[in-house]
Amino acid sequence: MRAIDIIEKTKNKIPLTEQEIKWFIDEYVKDNIKDYQVSSWLMAVCINGLSKDETYYLTKAMLYSGDTIDLSSIKGIKVDKHSTGGVGDKVSLVLGPLVAACGCKFAKFSGRGLGHTGGTLDKLESIPGLTINLSEKDFINQVQDINIAIIGQTKNLVPADKKLYALRDVTSTVNSLPLIASSIMSKKLASGSDIICLDVKYGSGAFMKTIEEATELSNLMIDIAHKNNKKVIAFISDMNKPLGKAIGNKLEVLEAINCLKGGGPKDLEDLVVTIASYMIYYSNLSDSLNNAKSLALEKLKNGDAYNRFIKLIKHQKSKISSFESFINIKEIIPLKSKENGYIEEINALDLGINAMLLGAGREKKEDPIDPDVGILLNYQVGDYVKKDDILLYIYKNDKWDKNIIDNLYKAYKFTNKKLTKTEIIKKIIL
Ligand code: URA
Numbered sequence: 001m002r003a004i005d006i007i008e009k010t011k012n013k014i015p016l017t018e019q020e021i022k023w024f025i026d027e028y029v030k031d032n033i034k035d036y037q038v039s040s041w042l043m044a045v046c047i048n049g050l051s052k053d054e055t056y057y058l059t060k061a062m063l064y065s066g067d068t069i070d071l072s073s074i075k076g077i078k079v080d081k082h083s084t085g086g087v088g089d090k091v092s093l094v095l096g097p098l099v100a101a102c103g104c105k106f107a108k109f110s111g112r113g114l115g116h117t118g119g120t121l122d123k124l125e126s127i128p129g130l131t132i133n134l135s136e137k138d139f140i141n142q143v144q145d146i147n148i149a150i151i152g153q154t155k156n157l158v159p160a161d162k163k164l165y166a167l168r169d170v171t172s173t174v175n176s177l178p179l180i181a182s183s184i185m186s187k188k189l190a191s192g193s194d195i196i197c198l199d200v201k202y203g204s205g206a207f208m209k210t211i212e213e214a215t216e217l218s219n220l221m222i223d224i225a226h227k228n229n230k231k232v233i234a235f236i237s238d239m240n241k242p243l244g245k246a247i248g249n250k251l252e253v254l255e256a257i258n259c260l261k262g263g264g265p266k267d268l269e270d271l272v273v274t275i276a277s278y279m280i281y282y283s284n285l286s287d288s289l290n291n292a293k294s295l296a297l298e299k300l301k302n303g304d305a306y307n308r309f310i311k312l313i314k315h316q317k318s319k320i321s322s323f324e325s326f327i328n329i330k331e332i333i334p335l336k337s338k339e340n341g342y343i344e345e346i347n348a349l350d351l352g353i354n355a356m357l358l359g360a361g362r363e364k365k366e367d368p369i370d371p372d373v374g375i376l377l378n379y380q381v382g383d384y385v386k387k388d389d390i391l392l393y394i395y396k397n398d399k400w401d402k403n404i405i406d407n408l409y410k411a412y413k414f415t416n417k418k419l420t421k422t423e424i425i426k427k428i429i430l
Contacts (some may be wrong), residue, residue, distance in 0.1 A: 003037040012042040018057040019159040025061035025160050026042070027125045035167055042164070042173040050178040052223055058178065059224050065160035065408070069136060069253065073190040078105045080193035081275065082184055082218045084217070085117035087205040087352035090241035092120045092150065093256035093277075094272045097309035098146035101299045102276065102292075103285045107143045108150045109157065109191050113361045113369075118252065123153050126249040130318040146311050148297050154237035157184050166365065175207060181220040189224075189254025194323040195231045195282050198276050202426075205348025211236060218429050219285055232276050233382035236427040237271055241301045241346045241381045243424075244268040248360040248374015248395060250327050256332030257323060265380070273297060273424055328372050333394040335405065341414035345361055346381055350411035361401035373397050375408075 005317045006024050011018055016024075024041070027033045050058065071078045079099060083089050096106045110132070113119035121132050134142065142149040161183050168174045188196045198221055201207075201212035218234035225232035244265045246255035259268050277292040286292035299305045313320065320326075355361060359370035374391045379385055391412065394404065 003033045003041075006040045007037060008042060010041055010048060013048050014058070014060045015051055017056055018060075018282075021054065021057040022061045025058070029065045029163065030162050038148065038164070039173070041169060042168060042179065045179060046173050046176040049176070052220065055182055055220060058186045058228055058265040059182040059189070062158055062160040062164070063189050066156040066158055066190070067154065068190045068193040069154075069157070071140065071143070074105055074107065074140055076103075076109050077106045077195060078143070078193040079195045079279045079283060080106070080108055080188060080191055081197045081199065081279075082188055083146060083199040084180070084184070084201050084207055085216075086201045086239040086243060087116060087118070087348040087355070088247045088252065089118055089199075089201075090244065090245050090246070090252040090256045090268070090426055091199060091272055091275070092124060092308070094122060094259045094268065094305070095275055096148050096150055097260060097303040098128055098296055098314055099237070099276050099279045100274060100312070101308040102280050102282045102295050104147065104279050105143050105211050106148040106150075107139070107191070107193055109153045109187070110150055110288065111336070112365075115363065116356055116361060118247070118249070118352075120125060120150060122154050122369055122371070123249045123252050123256075123312075124150060124316070126253055127313055127318045128320050130313055132314050132316070134316070142315055144416075146308070146315055148308065148312050149316070150312070150314075153343075161186055165335075169365070177213070177217050177220055181208065181217060181224060185224045187219050189228055189230065195233070195279065197227065197279060198232060198234045199271070199275065200234050200236050201239035202236060203348060204350075206239035206241065215279040215427065215429070222429060231282060233282070234429040235271070235425050236429070237425050238422070239348050242348050242351050243271070243378065245377040245380060246374065247351055247376075248354045248358070249369065249371040251374040251395065253377055254323060254326065255271060257306065257309065260300065260309050262300040262376070267380070268341055271298070271424045275429075278428075282308055285359065290353055301357055302425055327351055327395070329395045329397060330395045333396060334390040335392050335394065335407075336410055337387055337389045337391050338409070339414055340386050341416055342384050342419050343379055343381050343412060344415040344419065345411075345413035346377065347411040350407060351375060354404050354407050354411075357399065357401045357404055358394065370399065373399065382421045384418075
């Protein structure tokens, strides 16, 4: 086989066989195919797409490009969750401890943030002393003991995705449904959980801009899961506006703690509690979705979910005793409203990009981040503000860009009409 024939076929919309896709991925992982040839194929996929079968073969080739994790020694049903990426997305920090407190086995390999989107590992690592590096044995033991572990991907888990993702990132080939579906599902299938909940985000701050695109991606991932005999539930959620009020690593940890103690914000709590209900119900820990929801709400109110979070961070070696002076910041700049009205829009992409400019996120994979900086909203979409009310606070250390203030003002739209608040989850696909 020759790489050029594979590229030629996709360029001419001729379907590839399973053997061809497996050969291409295997040889690329072994460095026998050059980046420039794979880039060319990725661009052909972006333009012409792949069939459902080809997407499945690609996922399979990526899945078996390295180690797979065997969680069978953990008793019970193992649950995992993945978000397609968003702004202010601290769902895993709340959902994991919450479902663990309800009896689920939450075994999660997380990722880092890139561009305007945040990553769970960066948020966890902002907690002093916490490690996201556990051996497979310690990971399994921890899930067995306290029902939860959240760590970074082990070195040899889906090496094909590591190489492909790095290449996609610099060749404008991230945004393709078959490439996103195979990237996510190969990692989720390799991680060994029984039930996978996918938080598929759509809107300005997400990869998918419309509900239709998010639905198509969900169906593609569900199809791959079914072919692998896995249960997948997709939650299509709104990422036109940031999730909650905090953007930036430590600010998001504090907001997650507030939510774990039953204090909201409502959009975050609604999203978490809905996903938790499905995890609890499908783990056979409740006889109905309604009872599962009541159990989740009870655990947020009675302190069990928060206590499980403390257990998680202690097990992962953090010695923190209080979150009171958690944030070290040189300056907090309030941004005042220039007008009266209901907030119609807070553009998630704009907020994510400006948080990144402050140092909360990284433009390139190797960039350092500043865990203390970020943006804290004072109001959310639908709220009424008067002129001079503080819209948000900018948490600033050394990184700054002269356009940040203007950019943030431009992210807002106001209206005179009272808005009806909309649900955060638009669709659930089983
Ligand atoms: N998240 C992933 O893991 N892969 C993608 O391709 C996009 C989002």
